Amino acid sequence: xxxxxxxxxxxxxxxxxxxxxxxxxxxxxxxxxxxxxxxxxxxxxxxxxxxxxxxxxxxxxxxxxxxxxxxxxxxxxxxxxxxxxxxxxxxxxxxxxxxxxxxxxxxxxxxxxxxxxxxxxxxxxxxxxxxxxxxxxxxxxxxxxxxxxxxxxxxxxxxxxxxxxxxxxxxxxxxxxxxxxxxxxxxxxxxxxxxxxxxxxxxxxxxxxxxxxxxxxxxxxxxxxxxxxxxxxxxxxxxxxxxxxxxxxxxxxxxxxxxxxxxxxxxxxxxxxxxxxxxxxxxxxxxxxxxxxxxxxxxxxxxxxxxxxxxxxxxxxxxxxxxxxxxxxxxxxxxxxxxxxxxxxxxxxxxxxxxxxxxxxxxxxxxxxxxxxxxxxxxxxxxxxxxxxxxxxxxxxxxxxxxxxxxxxxxxxxxx
DNA sequence: TCTGGGGTCCTAGGACCC
DNA sequence: TCTGGGGTCCTAGGACCC
Numbered sequence: 001x002x003x004x005x006x007x008x009x010x011x012x013x014x015x016x017x018x019x020x021x022x023x024x025x026x027x028x029x030x031x032x033x034x035x036x037x038x039x040x041x042x043x044x045x046x047x048x049x050x051x052x053x054x055x056x057x058x059x060x061x062x063x064x065x066x067x068x069x070x071x072x073x074x075x076x077x078x079x080x081x082x083x084x085x086x087x088x089x090x091x092x093x094x095x096x097x098x099x100x101x102x103x104x105x106x107x108x109x110x111x112x113x114x115x116x117x118x119x120x121x122x123x124x125x126x127x128x129x130x131x132x133x134x135x136x137x138x139x140x141x142x143x144x145x146x147x148x149x150x151x152x153x154x155x156x157x158x159x160x161x162x163x164x165x166x167x168x169x170x171x172x173x174x175x176x177x178x179x180x181x182x183x184x185x186x187x188x189x190x191x192x193x194x195x196x197x198x199x200x201x202x203x204x205x206x207x208x209x210x211x212x213x214x215x216x217x218x219x220x221x222x223x224x225x226x227x228x229x230x231x232x233x234x235x236x237x238x239x240x241x242x243x244x245x246x247x248x249x250x251x252x253x254x255x256x257x258x259x260x261x262x263x264x265x266x267x268x269x270x271x272x273x274x275x276x277x278x279x280x281x282x283x284x285x286x287x288x289x290x291x292x293x294x295x296x297x298x299x300x301x302x303x304x305x306x307x308x309x310x311x312x313x314x315x316x317x318x319x320x321x322x323x324x325x326x327x328x329x330x331x332x333x334x335x336x337x338x339x340x341x342x343x344x345x346x347x348x349x350x351x352x353x354x355x356x357x358x359x360x361x362x363x364x365x366x367x368x369x370x371x372x373x374x375x376x377x378x379x380x381x382x383x384x385x386x387x388x389x390x391x392x393x394x395x396x397x398x399x400x401x402x403x404x405x406x407x408x409x410x411x412x413x414x415x416x
Numbered sequence: 417t418c419t420g421g422g423g424t425c426c427t428a429g430g431a432c433c434c
Numbered sequence: 435t436c437t438g439g440g441g442t443c444c445t446a447g448g449a450c451c452c
Binding site for chain 1: 417418419420421422423424425426427
Binding site: 098100101102178179180181183184211212214 | 451
């Protein structure tokens, strides 16, 4: 038996914790670069704002409907998320952190599941300020569906009872199921399958043949047969990507190079945090695809490293080599990124006769990470990043809230 | 003027091996 | 006139997730 705990409108709820004036009013949190809405409060949804809607389309709502907008503040959301997870780990024997705002719990051995869930839900809300819902079911897919159903007011829904389950699934749209996106939803609808109950009861051979094992698994889970286990320990990542859209179109190749160096450094920080090394490095750049009338260019290149590494300097120099001659003059680039692939644990790496298995200066990187941990990200780094506080490729974040929980200088009291 | 940033898994087809 | 069978690995594309 599984439970899924999910923070309601998580990013928006995080903003509301420390800014009471945002409570009860429509609020959206914007993507990086203040591009589009990625979280909406109930009041914002009621105004008809869609997920992913561009920010510039919301101007009138700001003016006339009191809509509030905030730039994404991932430092804040990550910290609040960790506090929520801390509570869950105190209360449940086994927890899988599924995303920044969702965790699966193993409910095995918990007697009165609904009472437990109600208590947990209130505790998370009281201790962190994050409103949340809990769905319970014999499979992860059913726990997800229960959670979705709980959002419409109940707060907690338990689908372990079969009659209750059929009742809920009969009106549950397939497209809201975990594992069914827009494409499959359309194809299913063309076959006359629009509800979760219909998918559950469809001929398994048809589902397997038409859609493959992924949807067949979802169908089995809907029937109450667990196919997806709880993953308490996250498996090692297979790739790490750092990419950003730029605030402006950038024609200066040196500036793109500095952006890529910055992304390479960030990617290596993640790599070292996870205790991994990379065996292959890729870069890409994209012109402004929303300006069809402008000349377009979307180059990408990648290369295998002679030795695996987690050393920012080695990766940054490979990135610089890859970039040489990749960009075209006269193109305005809007986005770029660095991808680290072929990741592994250094001890699993095998060298050959001529090259060591792992290259780089571990002590130097540990020192670098230590300095940045103590004094703030970006205090020490590589010159290739350009070292500008406001580079022209930087993000737009005009509506950023303070880092209330992770930066002493941002504490509201200190402003008084 | 303005449209995010991460990830994973599955499948089919081609290259290549013995 | 004739050209097998079985396997692995890699890649691209498509689908999904938050």
